[in-house]
Amino acid sequence: MKKLLNTLYITTQGAWLARERENVLVRVEQETRLRLPIHTLGSIVGFGQVSASAPLMGLCAERGVSLNFLTEQGRFLARMEGPVSGNVLLRRAQYRASDDPDATAGIAATLVAAKVANSRFVLQRSLRDRSKDGQPPAVQSAVDHLTTLQRRIRRETMDLDRVRGYEGAAARAYFEVFDDLILSKAKAFRFQGRSRRPPLDAVNALLSFTYTLLRHDIAGALEGVGLDPAVGFLHRDRPGRPALALDLMEELRAPLADRLVLALINRRQIKPGGFTVTESGAVSMDDDTRKALLVAWQERKRETVRHPYLEETVEIGLIPHLQARLLANFLRGGLDAYPAFVWR
Incomplete structure (x- = not known):
């Protein structure tokens, strides 16, 4: 349980939310673990087996505090709000920003700059973990190139096409050396470039599946704060595509998804034989490999990390929810700029 940005996040399974006059109580096994005045909260988010009493729901509705319920894995289930909601104003602000070329380019540039910084971090971390003689020169060259791209994004006046050009250049530089980050000598884990639909090797299968998990978490977080996951800035509208979830993925995929995949391979927690190849060449995980990835x-x-903007220690699983709320605050006009997540 943690309160951040006027939001109470409850991850303790079996927690029960109850009302005590003007307070919210969080009880676990008949023991009151937390008591907060309702006026200090803007929303409550429960993950998994978290329940609420009818009186508590009524109090939240009266005081304009939204109740959000997600699965333990972060998939959005439901949001309960009172008769007056600010979500329509938030979504209108989101739609206006998405239709404004300057606003769209500004938000997209912020997301891409964070993506470049986090990609560079993953490469630098790999270099630090090796002896000086064992550091691939190509990785250091990619780090230098990403540093230059990040500097240009921050200094140049951007339109959306230029932002996308820099994003593409950064992705190419990053994935060109991704194979150098894999310590396993197994042929199954050779990486020769990003392939998506379908993944054509084991590493791409792991990346694609982990990206799907991350996208679901982000989409649930966006729903939880009242944003429309389908209307983005870097990624444009397309039927059935969660464009805004894909936007926020750009800043988070390298530190959250890529590092996990690399760790599983390099620590030999994923076996080379845990994959199947179809006649078309598509590679998929077997049940044991998929289970191991889900558990990991x-x-x-x-795990916890210090949030660079909030300067508080938070669970990594809460990062999508915090970034969604920061983006909502920015779109409402409460922040001068969106503080993208940059791993440090």
Whole structure:
């Protein structure tokens, strides 16, 4: 349980939310673990087996505090709000910004700059973990190139096409050396470039599946704060595509997803034989490999990190929810700029 940005996040399974006059109580096994005045909260988010009493729901509705319920894995289930909601104003602000070329380019540039910084961090971390003689020169060259791209994004006046051009250049530089980050000598884990639909090797299968998990978490977080996951800035509208979730993925995929995949391979927690190849060449995980990845993903989300903007220690699994709320605050006009997540 943690309160951040006027939001109470409850991850303790079996928690029960109750009302005590003007307070919210969080009880676990008949023991009151937390008591907060309702006026200090803007929303409550429960993950998994979190329940609420009818009186507590009524209090939240009266005081304009939204109740959000997600699965333990972060998939959005439901949001309960009172008769007056600011979400329509938030979504109108989101739609206006998405239709404004300057606003769209500004938000997209912020997301891409964070993506470049986090990609560079993953490469630098790999270099630090090796002896000086064992550091691939190509990785250091990619770090230098990403540093130059990040500097240009921050200094140049951007339109959306230029932002996308820099994003593409950064992705190419990053994935060109991704194979150098894999310590396993197994042929199954050779990486020769990003392939998506379908993934054509084991590493791409792991990346694609982990990106799907991350996208679902982000989409649930966006729903939880009242944003429309389908209307983005870097990624434009397309039927059935969660464009805004894909936007926020750009800043988070390298530190959250890529590092997990690399760790699983390099620590030999994923076996080379845990994949199947179809006649078309598509590669998929077997049940044991998929289970191992899911377990590792949930364990990773329980790890903690210091949030660079909030300057508080938070669970990694809460980062998508915090970034969604910061983006909502920015779109409402409460922040001068969106503080993208940059791993440090």
